Amino acid sequence: MKKKWFSKLTVVLSMALMLTACGSGSGEGNGKETASASSIEQEYPARIENEGDTVDGGTLKVAVVSDSGFKGIFNGFLYSDGIDDAFMKYTMDGAFPVDGDFKLIANSDETPINLSFDTEKKTLTYKINPNFKWSNGEQVTTADIAKTYEIVANQDYIIKAQSPRFDDEMKVIEGIEEYNEGKADHISGLEIIDDSNMVIHLKKLTPGLLWGGSFAGEFVNAKQLEGIPMDKITESDALRKNPLSYGPYVIKDIIQGEKVIFEANPHFYKGEPKVKNVEMEILPTSQQVAAIQAGKYDLVYMASADVFPQLEELDNIKIASRQELYMSYMGFKQGKWDSTTNTVVTDPNAKMNDVNLKKAMAYAIDNDTIGEKFYHGLRFNAPSPIAPLFKSLHDPEMTGYKYDMEKANKLLDEGGFKDVDGDGIREDKDGNPLKINFAMMSGGEVAEPLSQYYMQQWKEIGLDVTLVDGRLLELHDFYDRMQVDDPGIDVFMAAFGLASDPNPSGLYGEGAAFNYNRYTSPELQAAIDKLGSEEALDDAKREEFYHEFEKVFFNEAPSIPMQNRVEILPVNNRVKLYDWNQDDSAANFTWADIEFTEAQPVVSSK
Incomplete structure (x- = not known):
């Protein structure tokens, strides 16, 4: 066991060192094509088609990857x-x-x-x-x-x-x-x-x-x-055992926490499903590759990104992909939360409340290469706090912080952060030592080497950045400290699932408890307020206001959008057609349309 663990860690650390070596340049002309959502989605489109004659009968076999069971409240x-939502989204809703x-x-x-x-x-x-x-x-x-x-x-x-x-x-x-x-x-x-x-x-x-x-x-x-x-x-x-459904399927039987058996809803408004039965169950994370390889399932939801290379090798599936409503970000503590007024109070003199310092730390990080080396190309540089998925709202001219060490150093110079004593580390504007405390969550094999990469990159531009308490923080400890505005934290890495409503007021507004940056300004709040105004009901005005918000956000850098990501769905080769596109008006596809070309899921020969 020890030898296996050490071997894996060595590989990951090697990737971190590779990134650090690449990180010493300007980021231009290195000939390396960076990861992007478009390249992944082109290679693995959301629409899957397989040739073959349709066979009647059969049961659609579906897995949801999770190391915990479902709670079993079956209403959408x-x-x-x-996890409950995953069981209902395509069957009952x-x-x-x-x-x-x-x-x-x-x-x-x-x-x-x-x-x-x-x-x-x-x-x-x-x-x-x-x-x-x-x-x-x-x-x-x-x-x-x-x-x-x-x-x-x-x-x-x-x-x-x-x-x-x-x-x-x-x-x-x-x-x-x-x-x-x-x-x-x-x-x-x-x-x-x-x-x-x-x-x-x-x-x-x-x-x-x-x-x-x-x-x-x-x-x-x-x-x-x-x-x-x-x-x-x-x-x-009515919620736990025999809920009625208006989706393509209705629950027939439940094995609590483990498995749900569905049958076709003959009254589905788009027509009775072609496949009459569905078996949907929890699949532990450790078993997902073996189960997919053995042909146990037709569809596997919430498949882990870390097994993507192994799934690519299998010949009994096709992989669908699509951009996910997700964004990781680099945050800066720039004030406090006032619980008496439920508002953010920004400190103009906070250590990290300097736009040149914040932007310099962003330009020093190569998010595309991180996405390629650590996440198998399934993550990519986030261009804006408004996800590219919102095509009519995101300004395509906003490209975010593309890796550029020369620009990072120039921003620090312009901001007055000089190396006064010649030791390679910059002092603050007054010539005093500038020590930055960095908080990041533990979890998985990637977190530790990735944190080291961040700190090494910031050291390359002359910043003294060290981990809070000298270690990665457990998830609950991390967020407990975020909520109480621990003064020992200056910079942090976090992430959130984005809502289908793109309005970001709940993350960046002056009254948002989740605004962990504790940053607000009259200009930023005015831009946010416009997004929720009646005037923004007009399509043209709404687009104008979102573009304006993106520009204000970039200019002030309350936080730094780091990465968006792509989610994957293994689809067995016996499924004739599966469309995983988010746009229902374009896809016009439901599980009622699924058909098979084989009586059972195909087994991999590899």
Whole structure:
């Protein structure tokens, strides 16, 4: 065991040294093609096709890679665990298809619900497609929609379920706060016209509505939950054992925490699925390569990036890829959180509140090469805090911090950070020692050598950067220190999953608790406020405002976007067609369309 562990570590450290050696130049003319999302996606497109005649019957076999089981709350809006969501996303959900920018597809009679907005009246209208039915054959109704809101806004439910769904965005529905506080027995802003039509009255309209903000993304069946107390909802059979479905499949049997068996929903609005049965189960991380190689599964979700090279060698699968809503970033502690006012208070004299220093540290890091060497090309330099996935919002001229050591040194010189005593380490603007404390989380074999690479690169430009406490921090310790603004931390590396709503106010706004940089400014906040304004409901204005935000963010560098990433999906060669594109308007694909060319998943010959 010791020999194997040492061998792996040596390989990883060698990669770190290779990166450091490459890092001493200017980053130009080295002839190395950097990793990019486009190259990965071109080689492994999201749409998979396999030739062969279709065979009838068979069972779709699906795995979700996880070292913990699912919790088993089977409703697409009331779930509390991402693994539960993975089991439902393609089988039971689908009330609101989205376009390429993750906006809800509105004003369409082809979708389950036709959405329309009235900006003057401040209303949102639902018109339910008559073909949108539950798996028992009954139509989805406005009573189901109203019941969903009543559950998530009910205080008894919120306390029992520890639910975060009732948030500020949902509070723009008229009467919902009064209902939550027990001052009303219904939500006055939900106007039910009939079983198929309803109007939601809002206090104000914001662009977040276009992405589903302020309202439920999936629904419950009101009849199934009739008479069940609100504090018993999460324990009910309607969520745990026999939930109805309006997706292509409905649950037939459950092995708690391990496996779910589905059968075709004959009332699915797009037509009954071609494959009649689905078996979906948890697959431990350590077993994923062997199981895929042995042909145990048709689809494997949440496959680990670290096994990507091994998966590439298998001849019984094709790999689909797509950009993920994810961004890692380099943060700087530049103030504190005021819990009395729930606002960020930026310190203009904070050690790291210098734009030249922050940008210099960014230009010293070669994120594309890191993505290639450490993450097998599945990560790439993040050009902006607005993910490139949001094509109509991200400014393509914003390319981020491309590796450039010459520029990094020039910025430090211009900022007044000089090497006063000739020891190769820069002092601060007043000629005093500049020591920067760096926090990074432990985890996996990559974290340690990657942290050493960062510090070596910063040393190359004359910065004295050392790890907080001389070591990597455990995840919970790291975030505990982030939240209390530990004065011993100056710089940190972190990451977050991006929401489908691109508005970044919850990460960079002056009132955002997750703004761990503790940075705000009048210019940045003004740019953020525009993104959530009624004026931004106009497509052209919204694009203009997002481009403006990106420019302000780059100029002030509250934090540094580091990497976006690509997720992968192994698809067995017997699956005739699988389309993993995020854009439902382009793909128009659901699991109901899956067909097989073989009776069982294909086994690898390698």
